Amino acid sequence: MTALAWVGASLVALGVPFFLLGTLGLLRFPDVFTRLHALAKADNVGLGLVCFGLGLHSGSLAHALKLALIWLLMVIASAVGAGLVARAAIARGVKPWGV
Amino acid sequence: MALRTLSRLHSFLRRRTRGVGVFERIVAYAILWWILTEGDVRSLAFGIPAIAAAALINPFAPGGPRAWRLARGGPFFAVFAWLSVRSAVDVAARVIRPARPIDPAVVDYPWRLQSGSARQFMANLINLMPGTLTIDPGEQLLVLHVLGGKERALSGIRRLEERVAGLFGEEIPAHE
């Protein structure tokens, strides 16, 4: 087991709390906008750490780049998706909480 | 019939290859193909038609003039990665405290960026930055939903806009 693999595995483990906190935000935050904040930010960092960690763990450049591509696609989807849902919610007349 | 289809195809392809970046697009997609197949050259029988199709038949018109300055991409990504982690930690801190100090507000921000692609890039990037979420990327104003107070969010957005302007090689007026 190389040092690189250990560093990779620890990064993967470090990603998990972000997933958990994202879900906590999904449950605790009061309206759809604040929930979007929690998810667009926390989940992407969580997945980024998982992908980066697994890439290091594999020790292969091509594999790591493929994981980076997967992460990039998810980031694009959630950044654009968050904006779309927020705009749709405003258009439907959902009032932001506490404003 | 066949002739008409052919001539339609011809004019369609001419529209697609006009303008900038056909060559760059093909190189970019070839690199993506290399990543997907993890460098397997036997795949090129599928790869070449796919790369050509991806570069030539995209139903959306290609973007405006040369968009990105590649040399600035690296430092920009480093800043992006750092700010993403910070924003995730920021939102996590708000979730976890029993008092739930989210302090939301809706803010109108007048654009300083000019080009459409830079604005779109920024409007989507904002969703990953600390405490900000795009509600409406309008013509005049960018409408944002922010957490943690207006002032903090606005100063962050100003700095971000300057960085995006640098990435796209745009001059924007300084904030007074």
Add this chain to the structure above:
Amino acid sequence: MNELFIAIVLVLLGNITVGLWRVMRGPTAADRMLAAETFSTSTVAIVLILATVTGRGALVDVALVFALLAALAVVTFVSRAWPDIGEETARGGGGPKP
């Protein structure tokens, strides 16, 4: 190492289970939709970790397909489904205009 990965995968699936509460609870369609979106992020992570544990490269392709399709549901939702679901506003009639 694999023990760690399997424990992580179990935690991530548990995370999805907890998040289902938001799908059931709503209150708006957008809330349910964005909960489903986060599940696809977690699922990608689960599949990628399982790919490492089992050493099957093909599983990375499964994750790739998920990542590529992640935007589809939201785009369909905002452009087709939600403009006509009356949950918040009591607009009568409904149905798309021809």
Add this chain to the structure above:
Amino acid sequence: MMAWAITAFDALLVALLLWLAWQAIHADGLFRAVISFMVFGLLMAVAWVRLDAPDVALAEAAIGAGVTGALLLSALGRLPERDKEAPADRRARGLAAVGLAALALGGATALATIAWALPAPGLGREVTEALPKSGVDNPVTAVLLNIRAFDTLLEIGVLLLAVIATWALGPMQWSAPARVMSPALPVLGRLLFPMFVLVSAYVLWRGGHAPGGAFPAGALMGAGGVLVFFAGAKPWITGAELDPWRWLLSLGLVAMLVAAVGVGATGRSFFEYPVDLAGLFILALEVAAALSIAILLFALCLGGRPPHRWGSEDEA
């Protein structure tokens, strides 16, 4: 530790799948049901991963989590307002639930009995033996396009029939591309279109020697078409009577029929490819099937016969 955690994971996965399946047919409000079904598709792919069936996982990811979600959501958008959130008649649903539960229990018992009666290793050995003569290295592709190509022929036929039935029901509701509700959508479409093309071609290529192949590749490309359409692109396919796209819609079925019957000219039986040309036959059929499946699924998501000419609402 490890065995315990894996068992816990599998148990949780099964419980979630059962719960989501129940919600998908029984939830209050159709929107909740559709979301449950989409999450079900997501987790079903994970279940196939756990069952060591990456081929099926890939197809489930592309079809279950992608195209069917889009189909159901856009179908939901067409329903009149009152049908969407109103819960069905309680008593009728209770009766239906009891009936379904009885049916499911009976079915599961029957399946379990049959499963025990089946020969234990299945047909794996026979397929492995025939693999060198099949023309490809991936056993799943060999089964789908050579050994049991007849099944695939019928499946593509069913898809084509579904599209014909949908078109026959009438013109689609939107005669122009979707009303673009955000400037982010065309940007997303332009960015993702090449990715869909490349990844579909990659999945198709992989099918020859590893998990992949015509069905997931076609489903992925179809899903990409749907996304690009909703992002505001004008589709190429039209409902005009001499539209060349009609040939592409039926290309998969026609190619398979030609391959099946054409070998008869050299005195072979239905779908009996010449052994040294089998690889070529399968390659041609895969490409034809993938293109057809992509366009068929896209046509299904349009929800009706497309107009003879597309309007240009996208410039507005």
